[in-house]
Amino acid sequence: MAGAVRPLLSRLFTPNYIAMAGPSPSPTRRLAHLTRHLFASSSSSSGELSSVGAPAAAASACATASKGFAAVLICIFEDPRGDTRVLLTKRASSLNSHSGEVSLPGGKVEEGDADVKTTALREAEEEIGLDPALVSVVTVLEPFLSKNGLDVTPVIGILSDRALFNPVLNKDEVEDIFDAPLEMFLKDDNRTTRERNWMGMTIPVQFFDYETEGKKYVIWGLTAHILTRAAAVVLQRQPSFAELPRPKRAPVNSKH
Numbered sequence: 353m354a355g356a357v358r359p360l361l362s363r364l365f366t367p368n369y370i371a372m373a374g375p376s377p378s379p380t381r382r383l384a385h386l387t388r389h390l391f392a393s394s395s396s397s398s399g400e401l402s403s404v405g406a407p408a409a410a411a412s413a414c415a416t417a418s419k420g421f422a423a424v425l426i427c428i429f430e431d432p433r434g435d436t437r438v439l440l441t442k443r444a445s446s447l448n449s450h451s452g453e454v455s456l457p458g459g460k461v462e463e464g465d466a467d468v469k470t471t472a473l474r475e476a477e478e479e480i481g482l483d484p485a486l487v488s489v490v491t492v493l494e495p496f497l498s499k500n501g502l503d504v505t506p507v508i509g510i511l512s513d514r515a516l517f518n519p520v521l522n523k524d525e526v527e528d529i530f531d532a533p534l535e536m537f538l539k540d541d542n543r544t545t546r547e548r549n550w551m552g553m554t555i556p557v558q559f560f561d562y563e564t565e566g567k568k569y570v571i572w573g574l575t576a577h578i579l580t581r582a583a584a585v586v587l588q589r590q591p592s593f594a595e596l597p598r599p600k601r602a603p604v605n606s607k608h
Contacts, residue, residue, distance in 0.1 A: 419501035423468035424458030424575075425476045426582045427487060428534060429511040435533055436586065438579065439511070441480060442528040442569065454571045456578065457482070460502070468492060472507035480529055481520030487511055493581060498574055499550050506578045508586065530569065532562050537571075537579040538591040545596070548573075556596055 427439040443453050457476035465471045469492065473484040487509040495503040511517060519529050536542070542561040547554050558580070559572040571579065580591055 420503070421461040421468070421495075421505070422459055422498070422502045423461060423471040423475070423505045423507055424456035424578065425472035425482075425487070426456060426506050426508045426578070427476065427482065427511050428508065428586065429514045429531075431514070436535070437531045438534045438582075439480070439482075439529065439531050440569075440571065440575075441526045442530075444523065444525055444527045446524070453573075453575075454569050455575050456506070458504070468505040469507050472505075473509070479522050479526050481522075482511075482517060486513070486516055491585075493578070493585065496574060496578055504574065504578075506582060508582060528567070530564055530567070532564070532569075532571070534579070534583045535587060536560065536562065537576065537583040538587065538589065540591075540593045543593065558596060 425439075428436050429439075431437050439457070440454055441457055443455055457479045458472055459475040459479075461468065461471045462474075465474065469489045473482075473487060473489070476482040476487075477484055489507055489509045491508050493506040493508065495505045498504050521527075521529060537560065544559045544561075545556045546559065548557040550557075557573055558576050559570055560576055562569045562571060577596060580595060584590055584595070
């Protein structure tokens with residue numbers, strides 16, 4: 353029935369929405385609560401949504417010069433069962449960097465981009481044919497530092513109707529597209545950690561194994577770390593495992 357399931361955005365922007373009391377509200381209600389809170393906060397900040405991220409204690413500083421800025425789109429939507437899912441891509445095997453890896457749509461900030469939200473939406477359109485008009489950006493997370501020295505800002509957007517999105521892949525950059533339940537990045541199921549070298553330091557890196565439609569994917573590194581933080585913010589609960597430190601750039605000392 354066409355009217356049986358209301359689109360996600362109609363719930364998010366219902367003016368008389370009241371957060372229901374209870375120990376475990378559904379992901380949709382958590383999304384609604386988060387969105388209302390962020391839009392209420394934005395009224396006192398020139399219309400810009402607040403940046404949110406991991407607590408300071410969950411971040412470790414790394415003193416290094418920035419090599420550039422990038423943004424990725426965490427595009428979430430509601431499936432017919434009411435579960436929150438996120439769009440992911442598998443990078444083309446012909447790419448020079450991160451070839452064949454699972455990633456979020458995104459890329460470097462370009463000179464003509466108004467902000468990181470513009471960057472994330474532009475890159476998603478270029479890579480997978482996602483029309484920016486279909487996505488409602490609700491917030492950005494604090495930047496993450498990539499192993500290549502890029503400041504990567506995750507942008508969270510909601511795809512109001514998944515059926516309206518017909519992927520058109522840029523085969524030079526993207527080999528495949530799929531979606532996964534956002535909640536899986538808060539669970540210890542199918543998750544492992546391994547020690548990896550990161551900018552001269554040995555740090556723990558998390559890996560998530562995922563299988564869908566007969567295909568197996570490994571979501572790891574920066575992408576996995578970003579998705580764990582995003583899931584905690586969107587679903588409003590902490591992961592069942594200890595969240596790994598989020599490397600960030602050390603602040604530059606200023607002279608007084």
